[in-house]
Amino acid sequence: MIPASCAYHRAASVEEAIALLAEHGGEAKILAGGHSLVPAMKLRLNQPAVLIDIARIGSLRYIRQEGGHISIGAATTHNDIACSGLLAEHLPIFPQAADLIGDVQVRNRGTIGGSIAHADPAADWPAVLLATDAVVVVKSTDGIRNIPAADFFTGFYSTALVEGELITEVQIPLPPAGTRATYQKFMQPASRFAIVGCAVALTSNGGNCSHVRVAFTGVGDTAFRDYDVEQALQGKVLSADSVSAAVQLAAKDAVILGDHYATETYRGHLARVFLKRALQQVIA
Numbered sequence: 001m002i003p004a005s006c007a008y009h010r011a012a013s014v015e016e017a018i019a020l021l022a023e024h025g026g027e028a029k030i031l032a033g034g035h036s037l038v039p040a041m042k043l044r045l046n047q048p049a050v051l052i053d054i055a056r057i058g059s060l061r062y063i064r065q066e067g068g069h070i071s072i073g074a075a076t077t078h079n080d081i082a083c084s085g086l087l088a089e090h091l092p093i094f095p096q097a098a099d100l101i102g103d104v105q106v107r108n109r110g111t112i113g114g115s116i117a118h119a120d121p122a123a124d125w126p127a128v129l130l131a132t133d134a135v136v137v138v139k140s141t142d143g144i145r146n147i148p149a150a151d152f153f154t155g156f157y158s159t160a161l162v163e164g165e166l167i168t169e170v171q172i173p174l175p176p177a178g179t180r181a182t183y184q185k186f187m188q189p190a191s192r193f194a195i196v197g198c199a200v201a202l203t204s205n206g207g208n209c210s211h212v213r214v215a216f217t218g219v220g221d222t223a224f225r226d227y228d229v230e231q232a233l234q235g236k237v238l239s240a241d242s243v244s245a246a247v248q249l250a251a252k253d254a255v256i257l258g259d260h261y262a263t264e265t266y267r268g269h270l271a272r273v274f275l276k277r278a279l280q281q282v283i284a
């Protein structure tokens with residue numbers, strides 16, 4: 001299928017992209033890797049009058065350490081993240097999750113900014129960002145906003161972004177010593193989107209859980225932190241019993257999706273299975 005025709009601008013800088021967004025308002029869409037937007041345009045689910053291409057803005061593509069956090073530019077591809085030595089050293093959950101996204105072509109073109117702006121309920125990054133307490137930095141002609149991941153994903157393909165805003169980077173605090181994190185998913189075999197994905201970041205001191213984050217994607221209409229599971233583990237001695245009790249709470253209060261990939265009951269079961277696998281990984 002061929003998308004409806006539209007105007008195309010290739011922005012050379014963040015400032016130009018933001019100015020174009022302000023000029024064209026709700027008629028414009030940012031084009032990054034195009035791996036979610038272009039299929040939606042071909043299906044006429046999305047028909048922007050103006051495309052603002054940010055894929056060649058070099059200043060949006062980086063992974064660097066700044067003070068107490070690592071910053072990832074919005075136009076950084078999944079493959080850049082999969083291959084990053086800096087992330088492998090400090091936040092290995094990022095390369096691990098990146099490697100599980102789609103296929104080589106998707107990883108080479110798709111970007112972290114595009115993925116989180118699109119907020120597909122089965123996308124991988126939202127769960128990873130929630131579990132690592134990431135902050136999404138957005139810019140517009142009105143200035144800069146820093147949005148915690150916990151406030152960013154607001155619903156089915158919905159985010160806290162407002163008209164005229166461009167995601168410029170994701171900041172992830174460096175985790176305290178003793179933290180281990182992992183992302184485990186049951187994937188759709190063709191696309192590799194998450195039928196259920198579970199990210200866990202856990203800090204343990206002498207066998208006690210001093211800090212824990214648990215986030216799911218694919219389970220409901222948007223990625224979410226599972227506060228019940230976190231509370232069940234916080235401050236506890238990490239044992240087979242405490243893990244088992246926490247696992248029973250997985251997605252307990254979520255409205256679980258049922259579709260042709262997995263019924264609601266099966267997804268609920270997978271949430272428990274993949275939470276258990278993730279906890280076993282970080283505790284091992």
Ligand code: FAD
Pocket residue numbers: 029030031032033034035036037038054074075100101102103106109110111112113114115116117118120122123124125165166167168191192193194
């Ligand atoms: P685009 O398609 O260019 O844009 C997507 C949306 O985000 C658009 O609305 C656009 O306007 C907006 N946008 C883009 N960048 C910004 C920005 N900086 N600021 C504000 N808005 C912005 N994803 C997974 O998580 N896991 C998978 O296993 C997976 N498998 C896939 C398999 C296939 C075959 C395909 C085609 C895609 C798959 N994806 C998967 C999705 C893929 O990761 C996309 O790359 C991603 O969802 C969108 O990123 P993009 O850079 O291509 O964004």
